[in-house]
Amino acid sequence: MSSNMEIYNTFGLPATADRYLVVRDESQLRTLLSTNQINHPYLILGGGSNMVFTKHFPGTIIHLENKGICLLEESPSQDDVLVEAAAGEVWDDFVHYCIAHGWYGAENLVAIPGTVGAAPVQNVGAYGVEAKNVIYSVRAFDIFTGQERIFTNAECQFAYRNSIFKGTLRNHFIIWSVVFRLHKVFAPDLQYKALSDALQSACIKNPTPQQLADIITEVRWRKLPRPEQMGSAGSFFKNPVVSVEHYERLKSLYPDIVAYSVSDGYKLAAGWLIEKAGWKGRDMGRCGVYEKQALVLVNRGGCSGSEVLALADAVTDDVQKLFGVILEKEAIII
Ligand SMILES: Cc1cc2nc3c(=O)[nH]c(=O)nc-3n(C[C@H](O)[C@H](O)[C@H](O)COP(=O)(O)OP(=O)(O)OC[C@H]3O[C@@H](n4cnc5c(N)ncnc54)[C@H](O)[C@@H]3O)c2cc1C
Structure with a gap:
């Protein structure tokens, strides 16, 4: 059976899979796992806002729609609360729910598309804050054994747009819920x-x-383009990190280069590199580089995943030729 999932990815790309499973409650998930009903290969799909479908998926897509936000622990003498949210909750709804209940720390991550369950996967970040700053633990199920496992914040191995769930344990665990440590006192991070x-x-x-x-x-x-108006996966590329020597060479050639110092060198603004390479606002076929933010590739209408990949390759080649920097994709290519 083939099911069309164009509506399930914010890029609006045509996408099909052999099988599409919606999971809403834990007993359903436990039964699926214990009876080996999930055909391999499989793919866990949240809001599809970080995915680029380039071909038919020859396996099972597992779409999580479990709901619920619940306060686990609140001590009047302490400033923190522990709040558990189901993976299928919409991330932005969760952030607003927390603000409405006086639980703070996630405000800067407001309006990031997608689900709570995907937030730890790439350690979503925006305006100077990352999900790792508020995630206390992650509750997940091993897709191979069906065993439940709690990952502490440290065990998630969070890094810039990365975690163990995007790295060594990619497609190994179904994140079922996430526990957040939030503050009762509002101390916003306004540095960005x-x-x-x-x-x-x-x-x-x-x-x-x-x-x-x-x-x-x-x-x-x-x-950024609103998903309901123009298809995209948000930032398509990560900001690359280069050595101090490499940065200094580039700085002498391009004094206006946008970069900031990190522990292992300099992080360059990929959007600046792409713009300087002449791609900002440029189209290739039915997709293009967004005119207001060169880090974002967009669907101009009816484009396919392979067209997006061809554009990404052309941009990557030009940036490499000009700056000697290899852009790494942030979006997940299926
Ligand atoms: C307009 C726009 C703006 C964006 N802005 C930002 C931003 O500011 N910062 C940022 O970090 N990201 C941003 N993104 C990217 C995207 O919103 C995030 O990566 C988000 O967390 C993806 O959520 P999702 O539910 O759509 O995940 P999906 O795209 O469905 O999945 C992403 C990955 O997570 C895995 N996954 C999803 N759910 C689970 C689960 N429950 N268990 C295990 N694995 C799972 C998938 O298999 C896949 O590998 C933006 C995207 C768009 C379209």
Whole structure:
């Protein structure tokens, strides 16, 4: 059987699979795992906002739709709360739910598309905050043995847009719920430049949690295409890290290069490299590089996954020729 999943990926790419399974409750999942009903290969699908479907998927797509947000622990003497959210919850709904309940720490991650279950996978990040800052533990099921396992924050091996679930344990565990440690006292992180600029132009010094979420949402959609208006997977490439020597060479050639120092060298703004290579706003076939943010590849209408890959390769080649830097894809290619 082939099922069409164009609506299940924000790029709006045509996508089919042999089998499509929706899982809503834990007993259903346990039965599926204990009776070996999941045909290999398989793919876990959340909101499909970080995926590029390039061909028919010859196996089972498991789409999680379990719901629920629950307060696990709250001690009046402590400033923190532990809150568990089901993997199938929409991430943005979760962030708003927390703000409404006075649980803080995730505001900067507002309006990131996708689900709670996918947030640990690539350690979603925005405006100076990453999911790893608020994730306490991850509850998951081993797809091979059906065993439940709790991963502590450290065991998730979070890194920049990465974790153990995107690395060595990719497609090995189904994340069923995530426990977050949030704060009862609002202590916002306003350091990120685009955010502090936006607050300054709105003449807001001490935003309320809701004001902060509103401003970030507005700034975000000024620069990124809304999935309902234009297909994309958000940032298509990661920001590459180069050695100090490599950075200094580039800096002498391109004094306006955008970069910041990290422990192992310099992180370069991939959007700047792509723009400088002449790709910002340029189309190739039915896809293109977004005119407001060169890090984002977009569907101009009816494009296929292979067209997206061809564009990504052309951009990567030009950036490599010009700067000697290899761009790594952030989006997951299926
Ligand atoms: C317009 C736009 C803006 C974006 N902005 C940002 C941003 O600011 N920061 C950022 O970090 N990302 C951003 N993204 C990328 C995307 O939103 C995130 O990667 C998000 O976490 C993906 O969630 P999803 O549910 O759509 O996951 P999917 O795309 O469905 O899946 C992503 C990966 O996670 C795996 N996965 C999903 N759910 C589970 C689960 N329950 N258990 C195990 N594995 C699972 C999948 O198998 C796949 O490997 C953006 C995307 C778009 C389209």
